[in-house]
Amino acid sequence: MSCDPERVTGFVDGELDPQATAAVAAHLETCPACRTQADAERALRVRLRSLPGPELPAGLEAHVLEAKRLRPSALPAAARWALPLAAVLLLGVWLRGNAPFLAWDLARDHDKCFSRQPLPAKVWSDEPAVVADWFREQGTQLPSLPAQVGELTLVGARYCPLASLASAPHVYYASSGSHVSVFVVPQGVRLDDRHVSHARGDSVRLLRLEGEVVGIVGEQEADVQAFETALRPVLAAWASR
């Protein structure tokens, strides 16, 4: 047999059939280069296996358990599903349109994103036009957002997965001491005009204008209030476009 480096890899992994295994074993006896490869791959495998894994994010396990309860699972035996399914669907529909639940969900995502170092933005810019262009490329039209409100300046954005919605555009603002998130909520929420609440220690506003809902989350009530004041005219112009 002549040198076949890929088969040496298969040999090291014990993945060849008996005949090929014997052929490579015989070849290794006579070929220093392939022997070096095999030894190096074994040593590399040992090193890779000894790599320490990253720390599991706090709450990931709890979140998996919590989220699977919020979403209807595949149907088990036919006899058992009808009632629970109807209940889950009703709860799902109710939760989806439920403003306090959405407020909690947005606050959860705000905390999750801003607890990351660095922030998990997919587009980084302090220019609203750059952020808007990025979302437009992904197929989402955003209202024209401010570059700055008070001390808080635009940092970047991404789509965030939410428990109550598939995903929502999430725009980040930060100053030295605090953070504000602006979410554009793409689906129907039962909300007359505005919803004010506190969730997980954050202030949350949900604002509706002509069928569009925008969520604002921040640690400081005054920041959230300032954003509401700044966004009202923007949203009015956007809704009448």
Next chain:
Amino acid sequence: MDRDQRFEAEILPHLRSLFGAAYRMTGNAHDAEDLVQETFLRAHRALDRFATGTNARAWLHTILQRVRTDAFRRKKRRPETVELTGEGPAIRPAQDALASGHEDLERALAALPEVFRTAVVLRDLQELSYAEIAAALSVPVGTVMSRIHRGRALLREALTGRTT
């Protein structure tokens, strides 16, 4: 044993291991967390299709790859064409890795092209068989062997600083 008990007994114990693999595949903890969360949700929904006694980790990786493919398809691009830079922060070694002299290996692994890195992670970190990797990635076994070979060769090159 009901569905939730089965999920918690047979599937949930693999959370840490899957997160470790997803972290190395995506290069950052936030994307890895999203990926793993969606994977486990789908696993819970599809639990009836999992045969007890078979390799749960391999089954989870098949789902995880589908979640990735779906996510890439939504963004209208395939994993093979993903830029490894410019998309969020690059992989950052765990503090333990820095302390224990694994930094060069972490860096070399993070710098591998996506397809090779995925194959090496599934083989050498997740210890899946070639057949299991082939099933997870929907490619022939020969392609798996070739990608693992190429991935390891590139790692050796990066670690020794010479071409093989």
